[in-house]
Amino acid sequence: MQLFFQQFPIVVRSLNIGFLQTLKLFFVTLIGALPLGLLIAFGSMSRVKPISVLTRIAVWIVRGSPLMIQLLIIFYFPGIVLHKSIWGGGEAGRFAAASTAFIINYACYFSEIYRGGIQSVPVGQEEAGLVLGMTKSQIFLHVKLSQVIKRIVPPMSNEIITLVKDTSLARIIALQEIIWAGQAFMKSSQGISGAIWPLFFTGVYYLICNGLLTLLFGWVERKLGYYKV
Amino acid sequence: MAILEVSNIRKSFGNVEVLKDISFTMEKGEALSIIGSSGSGKTTLLRCLNFLERPDGGSIRVNGEKLFDAADAATQRDKEVRRKRLHFGLVFQSFNLFPQYTALKNVMLAVELLAKETPEYKADKRAVRERIEAEARALLEQVGLQNRMQNYPWQLSGGQQQRVAIARALALKPDILCFDEPTSALDPELTGEVLRVIRSLKTDERTMIIVTHEMEFARDVSDQVIFMDGGVIVEQGDPAEIINNPKEERTIQFLRRFSGNE
Secondary structure, three states: OHHHHHHHHHHHHHHHHHHHHHHHHHHHHHHHHHHHHHHHHHHHOOOOHHHHHHHHHHHHHHHHOOHHHHHHHHHHHHHHHOOOOOOOOHHHHHHHHHHHHHHHHHHHHHHHHHHHHHHOOOHHHHHHHHHOOOOHHHHHHHHHHHHHHHHHHHHHHHHHHHHHHHHHHHHHHOOOOHHHHHHHHHHEEOOEEOOOHHHHHHHHHHHHHHHHHHHHHHHHHHHHHHOOO | OOOEEEEEEEEEEOOEEEEEEEEEEEOOOOEEEEEOOOOOOHHHHHHHHOOOOOOOEEEEEEOOEEEEEOOOHHHHOHHHHHHHHOOEEEEOOOOOOOOOOOHHHHHHHHHHHHHOOOHHHHHOHHHHHHHHHHHHHHHHHHOOOOOOOOOOHHHOOHHHHHHHHHHHHHOOOOOEEEEEOOOOOOOHHHHHHHHHHHHHHOOOOOEEEEEOOOHHHHHHHOOEEEEEEOOEEEEEEOHHHHHHOOOOHHHHHHHHHHHHHO
8 A cells, every 4th residue: 555655646647747648639639620520521511422422431431440540550651651751750750640540530520420410400491591681601600500519519529528538549659648658557667567557547537537528518508508499 | 563473483393393384463562372282382482482492484573673584594693592582581381480599689680691791881880780670679569579579489489489480571671571371380379360460561562472271361361362273373363252252163172171171
């Protein structure tokens, strides 16, 4: 027990640094994937057949294969197969590769949520706007958008909570996120070796983070609860 | 000069010809009721007038201006459709209010968006907005909703929602106001209040087209009745004449079935 109390501050400091990297990946993914997903959603709904077909094929590939494999391909393919590493070395390169993989992957998931939200707005809303002389973009902005957001908050919160945990997959290309930091103590790090509890303890970080997100999404839902669709 | 001139309108969906050669005219201040069974093409006709459907043939003129001619591509440019639509207003069967806005904002929104494109708005936003709000309030009062202006659609009964929708359509001051079965989605005890409002709108200035299943209402409120069946106008003329003494066999059949349902 005394040993645990000696190890605890060392481990927490290390896990904090790892979790900072986890959070960085989380936010960068959100910032990239939220708008990119909307673009993909419009692509998949495009009336130009080639655009919608190509977009849907891309979404199928990205959603249909494991994110872990996508991470490995995006990180290693340029260097090993093309002999031209584009990511640069070190943690910065790994982070750039991981962000790219996560943004593409999550944008595809988000796009399907957006598409579902947009298509679930009754056609009568658009027709009412048209008859009142609104342009298509005015209808999207002033009539549909708020209703879409209201409808997609629950599925989006699901996906975003999954993202927090999925960042641990970046461990596969040795990104120094929190799982990597916890695992280091199993071998040997900072005088601690053969300890498995730090790895288990990482779960607490995810739980707290997702608890806060759950509260946040609950608040957003309540905010939009003033009207019914 | 007729305010509305509809000539030889045709419309098909796939192989189904929904409108076959529809023609009629209306004078300013006239109320026209269109009756007929479901699937007779009444709603499609209103949707064509409001540019929600594009007719395959025929033409539409308002105040002599050719708004649409199937034979003239120049009248079909998407850009101008928006301006042309404003000649018509449409009240839907299912209201289609915007759920995120109050009754007042529902009435104001489209007017505000249109006003934003004018030089007056740029000069004095405040004054324009105040004027729009005052007009919207007056319209809601006119339909008897002075105490419901700040309510959201879900807080209103079906009849109240439909009255908001009527005020919303009036706000744009259309030349011709169309109603697509305005009481068909309402409980029987709520139809009265909506019909009363529509009746009260009838003035020498306002031109209205009402698609309805309320025969008594059609007879009392309109100056002209059209009976449609299978995409054609079967009978047309004086309301009391058509509803009380129909000449055509199909009209007689329809009205008999109708009184049986009542």
